[in-house]
Amino acid sequence: MSACLDIANLSAVLPNGQRVLRSVSLSVQPGEVRALVGESGAGKTMIGKAVLGVLPSSVRIVEGDMLLEGEDLGRLQPKARRTLIGARTALIPQDPLTALNPSRRIGPQMTDRLVRILGWSGEKADMRIRQLLDEVQIRDPERVLKSYPHELSGGMRQRVLIAAAFAAEPRLIVADEPTTALDVTVQKQILRLIAALQREHGTAILFVTHDLGVVAKISQKVSVLYAGKVVEEADAAALFAAPQHPYTRALMAATPRYTDPFASLKPVDEAVLAGLAAEIAAADLAWRRPHG
Amino acid sequence: MDRASRRGLSPRLWLAGGWLLLALLAAIFAPLVAPQDPLAQDLMLERLPPLWLDGAEPGYWLGTDSLGRDLLSRLIFGGRIAFIVAFAAAIAACLVGSTLGLIAGYFGGWADRIISRIVDIWMAFPPVLFAILLVAVLGTGLSSVILAIAIIDWTRFCRVIRAEAMGQSRMDYVENARIAGYGRIGIMLREVLPNVVPSIVALLSLEMGIAVIVEAILSFVNLSISTDDPTWGGIIAEGRLSIHQAWWVLVFPLITLILTVLSFSQFGEALKARFDPVLR
Ligand SMILES: Nc1ncnc2c1ncn2[C@@H]1O[C@H](COP(=O)(O)OP(=O)(O)O)[C@@H](O)[C@H]1O
Ligand SMILES: [Mg+2]
Numbered sequence: 001m002s003a004c005l006d007i008a009n010l011s012a013v014l015p016n017g018q019r020v021l022r023s024v025s026l027s028v029q030p031g032e033v034r035a036l037v038g039e040s041g042a043g044k045t046m047i048g049k050a051v052l053g054v055l056p057s058s059v060r061i062v063e064g065d066m067l068l069e070g071e072d073l074g075r076l077q078p079k080a081r082r083t084l085i086g087a088r089t090a091l092i093p094q095d096p097l098t099a100l101n102p103s104r105r106i107g108p109q110m111t112d113r114l115v116r117i118l119g120w121s122g123e124k125a126d127m128r129i130r131q132l133l134d135e136v137q138i139r140d141p142e143r144v145l146k147s148y149p150h151e152l153s154g155g156m157r158q159r160v161l162i163a164a165a166f167a168a169e170p171r172l173i174v175a176d177e178p179t180t181a182l183d184v185t186v187q188k189q190i191l192r193l194i195a196a197l198q199r200e201h202g203t204a205i206l207f208v209t210h211d212l213g214v215v216a217k218i219s220q221k222v223s224v225l226y227a228g229k230v231v232e233e234a235d236a237a238a239l240f241a242a243p244q245h246p247y248t249r250a251l252m253a254a255t256p257r258y259t260d261p262f263a264s265l266k267p268v269d270e271a272v273l274a275g276l277a278a279e280i281a282a283a284d285l286a287w288r289r290p291h292g
Numbered sequence: 293m294d295r296a297s298r299r300g301l302s303p304r305l306w307l308a309g310g311w312l313l314l315a316l317l318a319a320i321f322a323p324l325v326a327p328q329d330p331l332a333q334d335l336m337l338e339r340l341p342p343l344w345l346d347g348a349e350p351g352y353w354l355g356t357d358s359l360g361r362d363l364l365s366r367l368i369f370g371g372r373i374a375f376i377v378a379f380a381a382a383i384a385a386c387l388v389g390s391t392l393g394l395i396a397g398y399f400g401g402w403a404d405r406i407i408s409r410i411v412d413i414w415m416a417f418p419p420v421l422f423a424i425l426l427v428a429v430l431g432t433g434l435s436s437v438i439l440a441i442a443i444i445d446w447t448r449f450c451r452v453i454r455a456e457a458m459g460q461s462r463m464d465y466v467e468n469a470r471i472a473g474y475g476r477i478g479i480m481l482r483e484v485l486p487n488v489v490p491s492i493v494a495l496l497s498l499e500m501g502i503a504v505i506v507e508a509i510l511s512f513v514n515l516s517i518s519t520d521d522p523t524w525g526g527i528i529a530e531g532r533l534s535i536h537q538a539w540w541v542l543v544f545p546l547i548t549l550i551l552t553v554l555s556f557s558q559f560g561e562a563l564k565a566r567f568d569p570v571l572r
Contacts, residue, residue: 093468098464104483
């Protein structure tokens with residue numbers, strides 16, 4: 001059986017020639033959660049956008065393949081690609097406020113995708129959405145569906161977006177730091193909710209985060225990203241037991257533990273970063289040669 | 293904040309809307325409500341002061357001009373041209389400017405470069421001079437005044453709507469709509485347009501006020517409507533000549549003009565606040 005998502009040697013550049021993704025390879029098996037960790041600016045969001053076909057126009061893919069359930073996205077016509085991505089994927093975004101249109105009510109924003117992509121009747125879509133709102137533990141769907149986004153709390157908005165993401169039964173969900181913009185108290189609930197729905201629906205998730213603590217809770221597989229390059233990939237359990245790459249070890253030392261929040265945190269070691277920079281510079285040089 | 297009280301208590305909206313409604317109704321039903329024939333001259337009645345001053349005549353509420361024509365009736369009839377110009381010119385400018393602004397802001401790229409360039413060139417002309425020049429070319433008359441104002445002022449809509457559409461196009465919900473398979477034009481109309489409507493409404497109302505002023509200026513320099521129909525600008529021009537003998541012929545049309553223009557802009561702002569889902 002083919003992977004749900006298979007990215008091979010994906011490189012992307014900015015107009016000035018700078019690489020934002022450096023031969024990234026990663027795969028997500030059906031029903032699996034793969035965490036994509038790395039510090040801010042590492043290119044995590046870029047990978048998510050590349051998969052969903054919404055890269056900024058300034059970012060250009062220069063090599064590599066992306067297969068969504070065995071279909072090569074690069075070979076499809078734009079229209080067919082849009083339809084495929086629309087039907088099989090969904091996004092749980094980082095900021096639940098800007099992900100909802102402020103001038104439209106929640107209800108139609110949630111249903112129009114089901115109607116548009118899956119061709120459902122409005123009635124069927126409405127029923128489906130109510131079912132999902134129940135699954136994300138929204139107890140007054142009537143009020144929520146009639147609300148404008150700004151009338152809901154951040155946590156409620158994220159619940160709505162989670163419900164909308166699962167409603168079309170996508171095979172793959174890209175969750176881009178879905179708890180980062182929320183209050184700490186709400187973060188755990190939302191994380192539990194995503195994990196529960198993921199199990200229930202058997203959806204594969206590419207879970208983007210900079211928080212190793214979150215990784216341990218939700219994912220089976222982990223890819224560690226630094227400066228657009230995957231420096232380590234492993235089973236979550238193996239990674240936490242014995243991180244191989246010095247950067248991963250440094251990242252772990254820099255992550256607070258709930259068991260001992262006052263333990264001293266080390267910033268990521270200078271020597272490790274210098275080593276990484278050299279490694280990446282060498283790789284870039286080797287990469288440039290065959291590409292001119 | 294309590295929505296109901298906000299909706300109920302917007303004195304700005306009521307005052308501005310009230311004046312505009314009053315002036316509009318008076319203009320529409322001018323033949324019924326005007327106390328006198330606005331064109332009837334009577335040298336026996338020249339320069340009558342307003343009703344509350346010595347020497348006034350009943351039936352001539354705001355007095356008469358130097359040809360003995362009733363000022364109030366002329367203001368009421370003048371409102372007809374003012375409102376026709378306001379609505380027609382503002383709507384035309386709005387349609388052209390908002391459409392181009394939406395396209396430039398949302399699509400960006402070369403569409404934006406071309407449209408923005410045209411706007412820059414347009415804005416280089418001083419507007420009043422531009423209007424006078426255009427009317428001189430188009431010829432005087434109601435339709436050329438309307439056309440001139442629309443031709444000059446579409447850029448106001450274009451600039452504002454472009455900036456807003458540009459901000460909107462970077463929003464995550466636009467990206468979400470793309471992931472969900474919506475096309476560019478569909479997204480523009482569905483996701484972007486509703487968010488710029490409040491600004492369009494506010495600008496539209498503001499533009500109506502501006503059109504009233506421009507029409508008055510054109511009438512003032514005798515470039516507007518070449519018939520005998522009274523216009524506010526025309527009355528002001530006449531009033532200026534007799535300011536020492538009959539100040540009211542200048543003062544009342546000025547007050548009417550200022551009230552109308554202010555009301556349009558205030559009404560627009562109040563409407564915007566009401567349309568805006570976040571402020572609502
Ligand atoms: N719209 C854009 N155009 C060009 N470069 C961008 C854009 N957005 C982000 N970048 C750059 O791409 C790199 C990766 O960014 P991003 O994927 O957002 O990182 P992360 O999500 O891991 O924090 C960063 O160096 C960032 O500066
Ligand atoms: Mg990011």
